[in-house]
Amino acid sequence: MASKTLSTAPKAARMGVRPLQCLRKSPVHAHRRGIAAYGYEQAKALTFKDYGDPPAVLSLHSHSISPPHGDLMTLRFLASPINPADINQIQGVYPSKPTFTTSLSTPNPIAVAGNEGVAEIIALGSKPKEAGFKKGDWVIMNGPGFGTWRTHAAARVEDVVKLDDAMREGISAVQAGTVSINPCTAYRMLRDFVDLKEGDFFIQNGANSGVGRAAIQLGRQWGLKSINVIRGRDDKAAEDKLKTELKEMGADIVITDAELQSQGIRDMAKEWTNGGRAPIRLALNCVNGKAATAMAKLLASETHFVTYGAMSKQPLTIPASMLIFKDIHFHGFWVSRWAQRHPEEKKKTVADVLEMTRRGMFTDTPMDKITWEWETKGEELIGKVKDTLDGYREGKGVFVFGKT
Amino acid sequence: MASKTLSTAPKAARMGVRPLQCLRKSPVHAHRRGIAAYGYEQAKALTFKDYGDPPAVLSLHSHSISPPHGDLMTLRFLASPINPADINQIQGVYPSKPTFTTSLSTPNPIAVAGNEGVAEIIALGSKPKEAGFKKGDWVIMNGPGFGTWRTHAAARVEDVVKLDDAMREGISAVQAGTVSINPCTAYRMLRDFVDLKEGDFFIQNGANSGVGRAAIQLGRQWGLKSINVIRGRDDKAAEDKLKTELKEMGADIVITDAELQSQGIRDMAKEWTNGGRAPIRLALNCVNGKAATAMAKLLASETHFVTYGAMSKQPLTIPASMLIFKDIHFHGFWVSRWAQRHPEEKKKTVADVLEMTRRGMFTDTPMDKITWEWETKGEELIGKVKDTLDGYREGKGVFVFGKT
Numbered sequence: 176m177a178s179k180t181l182s183t184a185p186k187a188a189r190m191g192v193r194p195l196q197c198l199r200k201s202p203v204h205a206h207r208r209g210i211a212a213y214g215y216e217q218a219k220a221l222t223f224k225d226y227g228d229p230p231a232v233l234s235l236h237s238h239s240i241s242p243p244h245g246d247l248m249t250l251r252f253l254a255s256p257i258n259p260a261d262i263n264q265i266q267g268v269y270p271s272k273p274t275f276t277t278s279l280s281t282p283n284p285i286a287v288a289g290n291e292g293v294a295e296i297i298a299l300g301s302k303p304k305e306a307g308f309k310k311g312d313w314v315i316m317n318g319p320g321f322g323t324w325r326t327h328a329a330a331r332v333e334d335v336v337k338l339d340d341a342m343r344e345g346i347s348a349v350q351a352g353t354v355s356i357n358p359c360t361a362y363r364m365l366r367d368f369v370d371l372k373e374g375d376f377f378i379q380n381g382a383n384s385g386v387g388r389a390a391i392q393l394g395r396q397w398g399l400k401s402i403n404v405i406r407g408r409d410d411k412a413a414e415d416k417l418k419t420e421l422k423e424m425g426a427d428i429v430i431t432d433a434e435l436q437s438q439g440i441r442d443m444a445k446e447w448t449n450g451g452r453a454p455i456r457l458a459l460n461c462v463n464g465k466a467a468t469a470m471a472k473l474l475a476s477e478t479h480f481v482t483y484g485a486m487s488k489q490p491l492t493i494p495a496s497m498l499i500f501k502d503i504h505f506h507g508f509w510v511s512r513w514a515q516r517h518p519e520e521k522k523k524t525v526a527d528v529l530e531m532t533r534r535g536m537f538t539d540t541p542m543d544k545i546t547w548e549w550e551t552k553g554e555e556l557i558g559k560v561k562d563t564l565d566g567y568r569e570g571k572g573v574f575v576f577g578k579t
Numbered sequence: 580m581a582s583k584t585l586s587t588a589p590k591a592a593r594m595g596v597r598p599l600q601c602l603r604k605s606p607v608h609a610h611r612r613g614i615a616a617y618g619y620e621q622a623k624a625l626t627f628k629d630y631g632d633p634p635a636v637l638s639l640h641s642h643s644i645s646p647p648h649g650d651l652m653t654l655r656f657l658a659s660p661i662n663p664a665d666i667n668q669i670q671g672v673y674p675s676k677p678t679f680t681t682s683l684s685t686p687n688p689i690a691v692a693g694n695e696g697v698a699e700i701i702a703l704g705s706k707p708k709e710a711g712f713k714k715g716d717w718v719i720m721n722g723p724g725f726g727t728w729r730t731h732a733a734a735r736v737e738d739v740v741k742l743d744d745a746m747r748e749g750i751s752a753v754q755a756g757t758v759s760i761n762p763c764t765a766y767r768m769l770r771d772f773v774d775l776k777e778g779d780f781f782i783q784n785g786a787n788s789g790v791g792r793a794a795i796q797l798g799r800q801w802g803l804k805s806i807n808v809i810r811g812r813d814d815k816a817a818e819d820k821l822k823t824e825l826k827e828m829g830a831d832i833v834i835t836d837a838e839l840q841s842q843g844i845r846d847m848a849k850e851w852t853n854g855g856r857a858p859i860r861l862a863l864n865c866v867n868g869k870a871a872t873a874m875a876k877l878l879a880s881e882t883h884f885v886t887y888g889a890m891s892k893q894p895l896t897i898p899a900s901m902l903i904f905k906d907i908h909f910h911g912f913w914v915s916r917w918a919q920r921h922p923e924e925k926k927k928t929v930a931d932v933l934e935m936t937r938r939g940m941f942t943d944t945p946m947d948k949i950t951w952e953w954e955t956k957g958e959e960l961i962g963k964v965k966d967t968l969d970g971y972r973e974g975k976g977v978f979v980f981g982k983t
Binding site: 270463482483484485490491492493494495496497498499500501502503504505506507508509512 | 674867886887888889894895896897898899900901902903904905906907908909910911912913916
C-alpha cells in the first residue's frame with residue numbers, strides 16, 4: 176500500500192518501482208499525433224488507481240512509451256489471460272501488490288492490471304541486446320505485478336523470460352501466454368512434495384480448472400493415476416459430458432463433490448486403489464472447507480496435502496488425528512513465490528510444458544478469447560473482466576491483441 | 580478390535596499376541612500358595628476387558644507368571660506413569676490398541692493398561708541372556724501397548740530397551756520410567772522439522788505440560804528462545820508463580836492464552852523477536868482450536884507448525900493464506916510411530932535426556948507419586964486414575980511400586 180503514495184519518479188525508483196520514461200516532462204509530449212515518427216509507441220492499458228470491485232475501479236488508459244534506449248525494451252502484448260489472482264489483486268486482497276506509478280503520464284499513481292501474458296519485443300536498447308534479446312523475440316513475465324492487460328509496455332531484462340525459437344516453435348500466443356501459472360502450478364505440485372511412483376494415485380478437487388486439467392494430463396504423462404472431484408451440476412447430461420471429457424484427457428476417476436462426501440466413498444476408494452496397494456499419496460486442493468477435509472480423509476498415511484486456492488472462501492479444517500496419527504502433512508503452493516525462488520527451474524518447467532504442448536500431449540484449457548484491438552472500447556474489455564468475476568464464462572478468459 | 584475375540588492361545592499367537600504361559604492348563608495351577616518355590620511369580624495388574632470410562636472398566640486382576648525359560652524374562656515394575664494417551668487407550672479412542680489376551684488366566688481376553696514405565700529384570704531365560712540381559716537390569720518399553728500398570732510381567736527381548744549401567748547411573752526409577760514419551764516428544768519436535776539456529780524462537784502452547792517443560796529446558800540447552808503459552812488462571816498469584824517457575828526453567832516469554840489472542844500480540848511478538856530478526860520458526864501445539872490458529876499467526880513465513888495433541892478437542896483451522904502465501908507447513912508428531920520407525924534414534928534420544936538429567940540440566944516434571952504396594956486396593960489405584968481423568972492433579976500421576 177505504501178507505493179500508492181508515490182508521486183515522483185525518483186522516489187518511485189527508490190521503492191523498486193519500474194521507472195518507465197516519464198512523458199510529462201518530455202518536450203514532444205504535447206505533440207502526440209506526430210510522435211510515432213520519433214519511435215514513440217502509443218499504448219492502452221487497463222489500469223486502476225484504488226483497490227476495489229474491478230468494474231468500478233478499472234479504466235482504459237492511453238499513454239505513450241518513449242523510444243527504448245539503455246536498459247529498456249518495448250513490448251507489444253500478444254495474449255494475456257484473466258486469472259482469479261488478477262481479480263483478487265485489483266480487489267486488494269492478493270499479497271503480491273501491483274506497482275502504482277505516475278510514469279504512465281497521470282497526475283496520480285496508477286497500476287496496470289494482469290499478471291500473466293506473452294509479448295513480442297518491437298524495439299530495444301543496448302542492454303537487452305547485449306543480454307541476447309532481439310526484435311521479434313517472444314517473452315513471458317518473470318514474476319507477478321508487471322501489468323499484462325495492456326497493448327504495449329516498456330520492460331527491463333529482469334522483468335521477462337525469453338522463449339527461444341525452439342521453445343516457441345509450433346506454439347500459439349495463447350498457449351505461450353497461459354503457460355506460466357496454471358500448468359506450472361500443477362507441474363510443481365505433482366513433483367515437489369512427494370516422490371510419486373508410477374501407479375500411485377493423487378486426488379484433486381477443482382479438477383475442471385486450468386490447474387486441474389493440467390494435473391490430469393501431466394499425471395497421465397508420468398504414469399500417475401488420478402481421482403478428480405468436480406462440482407456437481409443440476410444438468411446431469413452436462414455433468415456426464417464433463418466427466419467424459421476429463422476421462423478422455425487422462426482422468427482415471429471423476430466424481431462430484433457430493434459423491435466425495437457420500438457414505439460409500441471409503442469403500443469406493445478402496446476398490447479404485449486395489450485395497451490401498453496403489454496408495455493415494457498426494458492431494459491437491461483449491462476449494463477448502465468440508466470438501467477439502469473429505470478429500471484428506473481418503474489419503475494414505477504419511478502423505479501430503481497441498482492447498483493452492485480456496486474457492487469456497489472457507490478455511491481448511493483438520494482433525495488432530497489426521498495430523499498426529501495419520502501423519503498427513505499440509506502445505507501450500509504459490510507459483511509466484513516458487514518462480515521467484517527458482518528462476519532456472521521455472522524456465523525448465525515452461526520449456527517442458529511447451530514441449531508437451533507441441534507434441535500434442537497437453538490439450539489447451541477451454542479459452543474464451545477476448546479480442547482487444549486498438550479501437551476496442553474500455554467498457555467492452557471491463558465487461559469481460561466482470562464476466563469472469565461473475566462466473567459467466569465456462570472457459571478461461573484471455574485477451575488476444577490484434578492490430579495494436 | 581479383532582483381538583478382543585481371541586479365546587485360545589494358538590490363535591492369540593497367530594495374531595501377534597504375546598503368548599505368556601497359560602496357567603489354566605498347568606498342573607501346579609491348583610496349588611497357588613506353594614508355587615513361589617517353583618519360580619512362579621505372583622502378579623497384579625490394572626486390566627480391562629471392554630473399552631470405556633476408566634473407573635467403570637478397570638479392575639485389579641491377580642495372576643501368576645510361570646518361570647521364564649527360552650525367550651522370556653520376568654519383569655518387576657518400578658515406576659509407570661499415567662499419561663493422557665493411556666486414558667484414551669482405555670476409552671478405545673487411541674489408534675494404538677492394547678493386546679487383549681487370555682494368557683493372564685482369565686476365561687475371556689483382557690488387556691493390561693498403561694504404555695510407559697521402567698522395570699527390573701528379576702529372572703530370565705536363555706535367549707535374553709544371550710542378548711546381553713542380566714538379572715537386575717533396568718528396561719523401558721520398546722513401544723506402546725505392552726501394559727505397564729502391573730507389578731510384574733513376562734516379556735521378550737523385543738518388547739524392551741535396556742538401560743545400561745552408564746545410562747542408569749544417578750537416575751531414579753521415576754526419571755527412567757517417564758523418559759520415553761514426554762521428553763522424547765519435545766526433543767524430536769525441536770529437532771526433526773526445521774534446523775533451528777541458535778537464537779531462533781519457537782512458540783508452544785500447553786507450556787506447563789510434561790512435553791512443554793521438556794521443550795523449554797531442551798531449548799535452553801540448545802540456545803533456542805521460547806514463547807510459552809499457558810492457560811490463564813483465576814488466581815493471578817498462582818498464574819504469576821507458574822510464569823516465574825517456567826522462566827526459571829529457561830522460558831524466555833510466558834503468556835496466557837488470553838494474552839496470545841489479544842489485540843497487541845503482533846506488536847509484542849515484534850518486540851520479542853527484534854522486529855523478526857530472531858524469527859519464530861517452529862510452533863508446537865497440543866491444544867488446537869482458535870488458540871492454535873492464533874499461535875500460527877505469529878510464525879514467520881516458510882516455517883513449521885507441529886501438532887501433538889488437541890486438549891481443546893477442537894480441530895485445527897487454517898486460513899488458506901497461511902498455507903499459500905505464508906508457506907507454513909503443518910505436521911503432526913506421534914512419539915510411538917517415531918520410536919517404531921527409528922529404534923536406534925530412540926535409544927540415543929533417551930540416553931541424551933538421561934545424561935542431561937544426570938547433569939541437573941533437566942528438572943523433573945512435578946509428579947504425584949502413587950504408591951502401589953502388594954496390599955494396595957484396586958479401588959484406590961483406580962481412584963487415582965480417575966483423578967487424572969478429572970484433572971484433579973497438578974503434577975503428573977505415576978505409579979511407584981514398593982514391596983511388590
